[in-house]
Amino acid sequence: MAIALTDSIKWVGVNDRLTHLFESLWPLPRGVAYNSYVINDDKTVVVDALKPLSPTAYLEDIREVLGSGRDLDYLVVNHMEPDHSGGVQLLKEAFPEMQILANKRTTKFLREFYGLEDCVKEMADGETLSLGNHELKFVLTPMVHWPETMMTFETTTGTLFAGDAFGAFGALDGGIFDDEIDIDSLEDEIRRYFANIVGKYSKNVLRALDKLADAQVQTIASTHGPVWRSNPKRIIEMYESMSRHEGENGVLLVFGSMYGNTQRMAEAVAEGVREGGIIDICVRDVSRTNVSYLLRDAWKYKGIALGAPTHDQKLFPLMADFVKFLENKGLGNRVAGVFGSYGWSGGAVDRLVEVAYGNNWNLVKPVVEACCTPSKDDLQNCHLLGRTIAQELTA
Ligand code: FEO
Numbered sequence: 001m002a003i004a005l006t007d008s009i010k011w012v013g014v015n016d017r018l019t020h021l022f023e024s025l026w027p028l029p030r031g032v033a034y035n036s037y038v039i040n041d042d043k044t045v046v047v048d049a050l051k052p053l054s055p056t057a058y059l060e061d062i063r064e065v066l067g068s069g070r071d072l073d074y075l076v077v078n079h080m081e082p083d084h085s086g087g088v089q090l091l092k093e094a095f096p097e098m099q100i101l102a103n104k105r106t107t108k109f110l111r112e113f114y115g116l117e118d119c120v121k122e123m124a125d126g127e128t129l130s131l132g133n134h135e136l137k138f139v140l141t142p143m144v145h146w147p148e149t150m151m152t153f154e155t156t157t158g159t160l161f162a163g164d165a166f167g168a169f170g171a172l173d174g175g176i177f178d179d180e181i182d183i184d185s186l187e188d189e190i191r192r193y194f195a196n197i198v199g200k201y202s203k204n205v206l207r208a209l210d211k212l213a214d215a216q217v218q219t220i221a222s223t224h225g226p227v228w229r230s231n232p233k234r235i236i237e238m239y240e241s242m243s244r245h246e247g248e249n250g251v252l253l254v255f256g257s258m259y260g261n262t263q264r265m266a267e268a269v270a271e272g273v274r275e276g277g278i279i280d281i282c283v284r285d286v287s288r289t290n291v292s293y294l295l296r297d298a299w300k301y302k303g304i305a306l307g308a309p310t311h312d313q314k315l316f317p318l319m320a321d322f323v324k325f326l327e328n329k330g331l332g333n334r335v336a337g338v339f340g341s342y343g344w345s346g347g348a349v350d351r352l353v354e355v356a357y358g359n360n361w362n363l364v365k366p367v368v369e370a371c372c373t374p375s376k377d378d379l380q381n382c383h384l385l386g387r388t389i390a391q392e393l394t395a
Contacts, residue, residue, distance in 0.1 A: 001178055002038070002061045004027075005219060005227060006157055006373075008134065010038045012046075012061040015171035022083075022169070026196045026292045030169030034083055035223050036066040037161060039154065042132025043351055045101075047076040048162045048223050049087035058087065059094050065166060071095055076136070077102045078163040079149045080109040081198050084223050103128070103140055105148035127154070141165070141208040143201045151208070158218030165205060167236045168225030169193040179230040186226070190235070192296035193224065194242050199299060200329045202243040209240055245333040247302035249393050250280025254294055256308035256316040258372050261373050262341045266307050268379045269282060269339060272386020278303070278395055286318045291325050298326060303335045303389050304361070306352050310342040315351040323355045334391040336361040337385045339368040365387045 002010040013035035022028050034050035036058070044066050052058050066072065072095035077085060092098060100110065100120045123129070125140040137153040145164045147233050152161040170189040175181055186199045198205060220228040220235060228235050255266035257336070266283060273281050282297050286308070298304055308319035315323070338352035349369045356363040366385055370378040 002065045005037070005221065006161065007155065008099055009154070009159060009177050010040070010065045011221075011227065012038055012058065012065065013172075013176070014058065014217045015052060016051065017171055018053070021196045022196075024198065026169070026192075027290055032169050033107070033172045033224055034222065035227070036087070037221055038062055039134055040065055040067070041134045042069060043073045044367065045076060045131060045136070046072060046091060047092055047221075048078055048084050048163070049075060049082045051086040055087075056092050057258070059090070067157050074098065074101050076152050076161070077106055077110070077113075078152055078161060079146060079223065080106055080113065081146060081164075082113070083111075084163075085113065088116065092116065092119065093206060101138070103138065103148060103150050105142070106150075109148055110329045131248075139211060139366050141211065142206065143204040145198055145201055145210050151212070153212075153215055153217075153307065158216050160212070160215065160217045160220050162220055162222045164198055164223055165208060166220050166222040166225070166239055167193055167198070170225065171291065172226065175362060176227050177226045177230065178234070179224050183226070183234065187238075188296065190238060191226065191242065191299055192221050192292060195295040195299040195329070196292050199242065199295070199331065201253050202245065202330070205239060205243040209236070209243075242299055245299075245331055248280065248300055249278065249303075250282065250301040251278060251303035251305060251389060251393070252294070252297045252301045253281060253283045253305040254286050254289075254319070254322065255283070255306075256319045257285070258309055258316070261370065262307050262309045262339075264340050265341065265368065265370060265378065265382045266305075266373075268382035269305050269307065269337065269386040272383035273303070273305075273385065273390045274386070276329070276387040276390020278390040286316070286322055291322050294322055295325060295329060298331055302333070303393050305337040305339070305389060306355070306388070307339040308348050308352070309340055310346055310348040313345045313347050315348045319348070320351070324351065327355060327358060330359070332360050334359070334361040335389055336363050337389045338363070339382060339385060341370040341372070341374065343372055362392060364392055
């Protein structure tokens, strides 16, 4: 059912509580929302076309907002990932006269994904379009999250249709606005969404924020998560901080352990962190924790400690997966420590050191590598490693 942002701007989005893995990668225990909006003016517009889980209901909502007999003039495609463009063909079939407002880069995707070309009206960066009483301004924000991503700013109400930016995992439970939702309890899902989806493009998010600095934004209408009408500053500040890779003064400690030896080292490192005066310590077993949550917590904490054994002459495979994701996401600005163990060949710790240097982390000493089972000296060194991480964080 449509929900009013204003008399003329309505939300016609949908909660997805069926999909288990977003992009077939990221768990959705709380679901996810795909937001879509209708502006009803002299000209009529849908902004963002969503993944049509219930096509009939979606079209009914749009028709109800448009009013009897009114046609849809425009569809704004801010982003082509199919969770937002999946409904493009549906809308084109329902409203054959509809034009698609997009930018030059979007045109190629529309052709390649959906065979649509003639109905596209390309909008340049900064170009405006009057709808009657409302005015849309198109702001190109490439690589937040794909090359064609843009935002659409409705200038008379200050509504920013932001695409993936400022989004969150989590369906909208009973209300769509930030003042209708317990945002504190959603923070983890905002951070996880950022770390999993947008974090790799942090520099582009900061560029977009710079570009929007002079816009009088009153409401942020993202494609996922709440509509921020009461406190848009909260999500802007959170995104800015995450994009700068700032992080809280705590430590994420991720370990892998086949027979408990590396786990003993992990416990000693965690104790060392606490001895050094940091009590916000999050210890995670890489074999039991989905990488989506590990990435979230890596983004949350400024300190990171990684420990794993050698397996088949290489880094323990699940840790190898996690650090590959970390490298790909490009998370920087971290105080790091690494440790591990081996039986008949090394390899794990060398790879962890490589990851730390590759991501420009501040890798503190000692690097601890135990043979088979950690000795007393090894465990003392693990304590020292934990204390050193804490000292660097509190310096
Ligand atoms: Fe929500 Fe990049 O799509």
